[in-house]
Amino acid sequence: MPLQGRIQSKSVASIGPFFRQTHSVQWRTFVCTLKLPILLPLAEIQGRIPLLQNLSVYGDIRARSAATKAITAFSDAPDLREAALHDISLGWISLPWAQLTRLECNGQSVYECVEILHHTHRLEILSVTLGRHRVGAPPPPIRLDCLHTLTLSAPLQNNMALLYFLTLPALQHLDIIDEASAGKLFEFLTRSQCRLRSISLSADPTFGRPEPFAGVPVLEAVGTVNAVNLHRLASSKDLIQIFSRIATDPGFLPNLDTLCIEQCWSKIPYPEVIKMLQARWYGRSNGSTRFKSFRFARDPRSLPSISWPAERLLSELLGDLVTDGLEFVAQTR
Secondary structure, three states: OOEEEEEEOOOHHHHHHHHHOOOHHHEEEEEEEOOOOOOOOHHHHOOOOOOOOEEEEEOOHHHOOOOOOOEOOOOOOOOOOEEEEEOOOHHHEOOOHHHOOEEEEEOOOHHHHHHHHOOOOOOOEEEEEOOOOOOOOOOOOEEOOOOOEEEEEOOOHHHHHHHHHEEOOOOOEEEEEOOOOHHHHHHHHHHHOOOOOEEEEEOOOOOOOOOOOOHHHHHHOOOOOOEEEEEOOOOHHHHHHHHHHHHHOOOOOOOOOEEEEEEEOOOOOHHHHHHHHHHHHHOHHHOOOOOOEEEEEEOOOOOOOOOHHHHHHHHHHOHHHHHHOOEEEEEOO
16 A cells, blocks of 8 residues: 655664665655755665655754755655745756656755756646745746646735746746736747646735736736636725726736636625626627636735625625526625
């Protein structure tokens, strides 16, 4: 039966027997936390992980500058397809990079992340949370022809800087958990010549934002999408602006058929919701796509903004659309 392995480095004396008596030939998943320089006898499993598919390695951010030999224990893993590297740079680990189809990079600088990506040409899914530091000279840009899903996450605005180095012609799904820049995004999409199908934008009110959420400019840059997810919006003005633009401008998100507002901290502007849905349901002669689904959910930690009977009334006002096939879901608690 395939096994999972998880280990945290403590001492060679206590961990060594685990590797000498290991069932690593049956592992499919392995997670390890390491302190640098490496003291663990990881070489014990080299060449003995034929079924390993998923690997997570956590480094020690306090030892980033420590000299250490590269970890080679996972370099011979014929089934390895997914890896997550936390505070681990390219020089610290040897992996069968060309096999990887899914990668998570956490804590690296922009340059370190791009250096890794130069070895992962079959990558399909990438999730990145950059650190604050920059190490070394800027690497050359990279084109990844298979990558279809990209997530940029963290409350640090430098995550968007990664787009300067990337060309992703096959990109379909983009998730930005950060303050998005319309200019950087438009430049990246123009260079990549990709056709996005969905975009997810998040704004965390707990971190605060000195400027309004750049929802409309960013959505103008991704006009091909048919699905939009907006998370943790704290301003009703942002929602009103987006809903009104969808209702009045058939050239704004003309292919949009699915809109989801999740963990919303603001009041829902119900009149604008009705106008938007009716405009995109009955006004399709202008060339825009008919809505299939509209969902919203208020964050349970936010103050109640409207009573349940009013939301029930909204459902009644949209009754004809729902009868005709619109999926309308409102979650308030």
